[in-house]
Amino acid sequence: MNEFELIQSYFSRLGNVNRLPGEEGGVVLGIGDDCAILQPPPHSQLVVSTDTFISGVHFPDQTSPFDIGYKALAVNLSDLAAMGAMPLWFTLCVTLPSADEQWVSSFCDGMESLIIASGIHLVGGDTTKGPLSISIHVTGAVTQGLALRRDGAKVGDDIYVSGEIGHGVAGLDIVLAALGDEAASVGSVELLRSLERFNRPKPRNDVGGKLSGLATSAIDISDGLLVDLRHILQASQVVAELDMGAVPVAPSVSDERLFVGKPSSERRRIACSGGDDYELCFTAPGGRRDSVEAVGSLLAVPLTRVGRIIAKTGTFRVGDVIDKVSQKSLPLAGYNHFS
Numbered sequence: 404m405n406e407f408e409l410i411q412s413y414f415s416r417l418g419n420v421n422r423l424p425g426e427e428g429g430v431v432l433g434i435g436d437d438c439a440i441l442q443p444p445p446h447s448q449l450v451v452s453t454d455t456f457i458s459g460v461h462f463p464d465q466t467s468p469f470d471i472g473y474k475a476l477a478v479n480l481s482d483l484a485a486m487g488a489m490p491l492w493f494t495l496c497v498t499l500p501s502a503d504e505q506w507v508s509s510f511c512d513g514m515e516s517l518i519i520a521s522g523i524h525l526v527g528g529d530t531t532k533g534p535l536s537i538s539i540h541v542t543g544a545v546t547q548g549l550a551l552r553r554d555g556a557k558v559g560d561d562i563y564v565s566g567e568i569g570h571g572v573a574g575l576d577i578v579l580a581a582l583g584d585e586a587a588s589v590g591s592v593e594l595l596r597s598l599e600r601f602n603r604p605k606p607r608n609d610v611g612g613k614l615s616g617l618a619t620s621a622i623d624i625s626d627g628l629l630v631d632l633r634h635i636l637q638a639s640q641v642v643a644e645l646d647m648g649a650v651p652v653a654p655s656v657s658d659e660r661l662f663v664g665k666p667s668s669e670r671r672r673i674a675c676s677g678g679d680d681y682e683l684c685f686t687a688p689g690g691r692r693d694s695v696e697a698v699g700s701l702l703a704v705p706l707t708r709v710g711r712i713i714a715k716t717g718t719f720r721v722g723d724v725i726d727k728v729s730q731k732s733l734p735l736a737g738y739n740h741f742s
């Protein structure tokens with residue numbers, strides 16, 4: 404297959420998912436011309452983001468094409484979730500070492516499952532030859548002025564996380580230690596759940612959408628809870644007091660087959676420092692606890708209060724995450740490309 408046949412047979416088909424007659428989703432002209440033509444919803448602001456996904460850097464080389472297709476879109480949808488935006492459109496740039504039809508077909512199946520689940524539309528892209536890399540550009544919409552930004556946290560706000568923290572770092576350890584097959588054969592439910600979450604994270608677009616107008620700031624946890632929370636603190640010029648004991652840690656993190664040699668006392672910290680969770684960390688006024696709880700119940704997603712925003716003082720500097728128990732600043736570790 405050549406470039407044009409790949410586009411025709413696989414990517415154009417993906418562009419037709421979710422496009423029932425009368426439900427074009429603002430796609431006036433999709434894949435096939437030099438550009439797509441898109442109609443934004445009335446009274447909305449567009450929210451855009453892009454993420455590149457490189458083999459061996461963003462996913463282990465042995466990752467299945469289905470999971471690569473799924474996760475490349477998932478991490479981009481997660482950025483829209485963190486802004487409280489509704490997913491609208493995306494473009495897809497694929498660089499492939501060869502035109503391996505079986506690989507492309509499975510890659511598209513993985514991506515299609517999430518296109519259906521999220522309601523987003525593929526409207527264009529580029530297909531080239533080279534070392535495997537996927538680059539996605541997403542566009543979403545928010546009601547004017549209601550995007551969830553990093554710079555809105557206020558002193559006195561509560562800090563929350565969605566779901567469980569640590570599936571990403573546990574899943575990576577399972578892959579690196581080649582424990583996946585063993586976990587499957589002995590039916591280790593907790594390990595398999597972390598592996599599943601690592602390969603197919605669930606972007607929290609439903610939660611983000613409901614938090615718009617309620618949360619004062621939000622971020623998605625891609626590099627680790629502690630470092631990502633710090634981004635909110637720095638943008639908002641505040642300090643956090645974190646109750647580490649309240650963080651809902653993935654059960655697999657305490658499994659002794661993972662993080663071999665690490666004492667149980669360190670594991671909670673590992674979960675809070677590991678990336679690839681794609682949960683949301685957000686702040687909301689203390690007076691709106693009932694509303695936050697209602698969102699969690701409605702969507703059946705745990706939203707757990709893990710701390711509060713405090714002011715910078717003589718001892719605590721902007722961006723510090725203070726441990727509630729020791730009242731000491733927590734050392735922040737997370738993923739960083741050039742360090």
Ligand code: ADP
Pocket residue numbers: 410414415433434435436437438494495496497525526527528529530
């Ligand atoms: P051009 O030479 O004008 O860049 P291309 O031949 O690269 O056009 O692409 C033809 C059409 O196919 C365009 O509409 C482009 O957006 C779309 N396209 C190319 N690759 C992909 C892809 N991987 N996913 C989705 N659409 C794609």
Ligand code: MG
Pocket residue numbers: 528529530
């Ligand atoms: Mg092109």
